[in-house]
Every structure is written in structure tokens, then in C-alpha cells.
Amino acid sequence: MGVPERMRAVRILEHGGPEVMDVAEVPVPSPRAGEVLVHISVVALNNTDLWTREGAYGRPGDPQARSGWRGPVDFPRIQGADVVGRVVAVGADVEENIVGRRVVVDPAIYDDDGPDANPVGLMGSERDGGYAEYVTAPAVRVHDMTESPLTDDQLAALPTAYGTALGMIERGRLRKGETALVSGASGGVGLAAVQIARARGARVLAISSGSKIDAVRDAGAHEVVDRARDLAGQICVAAPEGIDVVLDVVAGDLVSDGLPLLREGGRWVIAGALGGFRVTFDVRRLYLHNAQVIGSAMHTPTHFRLLMDLARRAEIQPVIAATFPLDQAIRAQEELARRRHVGKIVMHP
CATH class of the missing domain: 3.90.180.10 (Medium-chain alcohol dehydrogenases, catalytic domain)
Structure with missing residues (x-):
């Protein structure tokens, strides 16, 4: 034809x-x-x-x-x-x-x-x-x-x-056995990050809410925390030793509140701003713990x-x-x- x-x-x-x-x-x-x-x-x-x-x-x-x-x-x-x-x-x-x-x-x-x-x-x-x-x-x-x-x-x-999610995972150097936190986990990039991080052998902790929680768990998340409740408290319980890599499409207050939850040498990778593009955080939590904030576009x-x-x-x-x-x-x-x-x-x- x-x-x-x-x-x-x-x-x-x-x-x-x-x-x-x-x-x-x-x-x-x-x-x-x-x-x-x-x-x-x-x-x-x-x-x-x-x-x-x-x-x-x-x-x-x-x-x-x-x-x-x-x-x-x-x-x-x-x-x-x-x-x-x-x-x-x-x-x-x-x-x-x-x-x-x-x-x-x-x-x-x-x-x-x-x-x-x-x-x-x-x-x-x-x-x-x-x-x-x-x-x-x-x-x-x-x-x-x-x-x-x-x-x-x-x-x-x-x-x-999935290209954006894999770019985040590669730039964040996520390795097998590490703990990853995925924000916006029911969306396109978030769900992709859950699946790819799980396939890489990471322990995946995801943030979602309401009726979407079961679907995110079905996609491969080991645990899902409800963003409508005490988010930092739930994450501390689910990952008491801290987070190695955050795969974040939300930013906003999540960065401000969540940066102290990183482990020593942790990486916070940002590829979106669903929660707001202006961010403030305690910079001491960054340099005293050798943490990194990484931008990732696709x-x-x-x-x-x-x-x-x-x-x-x-x-x-x-x-x-x-x-x-x-x-x-x-x-x-x-x-x-x-x-x-x-x-x-x-x-x-």
C-alpha cells in the first residue's frame, strides 16, 4: 500500500x-x-x-x-x-x-x-x-x-x-539490594520506576494513595505508604535504616521533609515538580551526610x-x-x- x-x-x-x-x-x-x-x-x-x-x-x-x-x-x-x-x-x-x-x-x-x-x-x-x-x-x-x-x-x-525512569535510576546509581523510594508511584514515570527498580533487585518503597495503592503494589512495590497520612513517619517505619535512592517526580515539600531520611551517601533524583518547583531544605543535611540532589531530564x-x-x-x-x-x-x-x-x-x- x-x-x-x-x-x-x-x-x-x-x-x-x-x-x-x-x-x-x-x-x-x-x-x-x-x-x-x-x-x-x-x-x-x-x-x-x-x-x-x-x-x-x-x-x-x-x-x-x-x-x-x-x-x-x-x-x-x-x-x-x-x-x-x-x-x-x-x-x-x-x-x-x-x-x-x-x-x-x-x-x-x-x-x-x-x-x-x-x-x-x-x-x-x-x-x-x-x-x-x-x-x-x-x-x-x-x-x-x-x-x-x-x-x-x-x-x-x-x-x-520508562525512559525518564531508567534515566533517573542510572543517574542515581541504584544497585541491587539498595532501598529506593518512588514518589508519584501510580503515574506513568512512577509506575515505570517501581517496575525497573524491582527488576534491578532493589527494595522498592512507593508513595501513593487511596485506591491506587493496591495497583502500585501489584506493579512490584514491596511496600506502599499513603501520602495522605504522616509520610515521613511511615517511611521511617518501612525503612528504619534510611533510603539509598529517591526517585522523585513530585519535589516541593517532599524534598524539604524527606531529605533527612536519606542514608549516608544517599541520592535524591528529581525528574518532575508535581508538588511545586520551589524547594527549601536544610543544606546541612546535604553536605554533612555526603548526600546528592540530582536533576534528571529523560x-x-x-x-x-x-x-x-x-x-x-x-x-x-x-x-x-x-x-x-x-x-x-x-x-x-x-x-x-x-x-x-x-x-x-x-x-x-
């Missing part, structure tokens, strides 16, 4: 609420030299979709400025970072044997070509993404997952959430390859909370914003 000239896509026209989203017929992009064209089967949603639409990331020196993931957004923008599909065409300088293969796209835009490059942009924010029927991607960022036993929905859950190319290897062996099992058709992207984002779900929300173009 040939590639059509036009496709359906969901775009944001400016920063704002769900009303800035529209469904449009747009040209199918053509792969440039070094790129492939992917016919999308599944795209997963992330908090980055909400915050990019809202312009909630701020800028250096102006935390209230409306901004995409790393800067101004070129509107209209097709959102969506997490793409699974089949390669249907290639640009110049790309081997054609990738055509027809089921692939996962690494959505990061890196600052150089090295294996430990830093992400400085994101598909769906700094370039068009997967809320569409087709998307182009650099061939070097496309990973052949044809042989993975995971479903397309499960594979689509991986790039941003993953490196090396981390992403490790993640794809885990997926090929099915050592992680992403949880799918809900599915929507592409033309219900507004409903899907509204469901994501309610935060009542456990796992990932995906759309089928």
Missing part, C-alpha cells in the same frame, strides 16, 4: 486549555536524508503533553513564562512523544531493510551524537510528534522491536515514562538502548489504563489531567 499525501493530525494552535487543540488534514511529512517515515499504530500520552500545551515549563530567569519543554513552541505543533508503528519509507542514506519493521522511536532531541548526549528537545514540543497517522524520525533514533513480545500499546508506554541514547533491551526480553510489563481514538485527543488529555488512572493512556490513530 502506498503512502497517502495527506493525514489526520491533532495540533495545538497556541498555549492554553484543551480548546487550543484541533483535528486537521495536513500533508504527510516526507523523510529527509537520514530519516524514516513511520506509520503510527499507537501514541501514548504524557504529562509533557499537558504542560507543553499549557506552556507550563517556564524559562531560565522567568519561571512564569509560557514555554514548551525547552523553549518557544513553533505553532501549530503536532503533539505526542511516544510512538510505535511500522516504517513505510526511508530518506536518502538509510538502509531499506528497515521498511516494514515494527519500531519504537526515541523521542529525545540530543545535544550531540554521542552515547551519553543530553536531551535538549522533545518530539511533540520542539518538533512534530505522534498525534497523527504518520511521523518522521531520525533513523538512528528508531529501534526495531519487531521481535518483542510486548504489544504495541505496551511499547508505546515506554519512551518518555534519558541518554545509552539509557534508551538499555530500555529497549529490557522490552525485548519483556522484563517490564507496562500497564495500560485506557485507550482512545485519535479524534478524541481532547478527552484523552482531560482524562490524563484528572490523575484517576494507574498506568498509561494511549491513542490509536
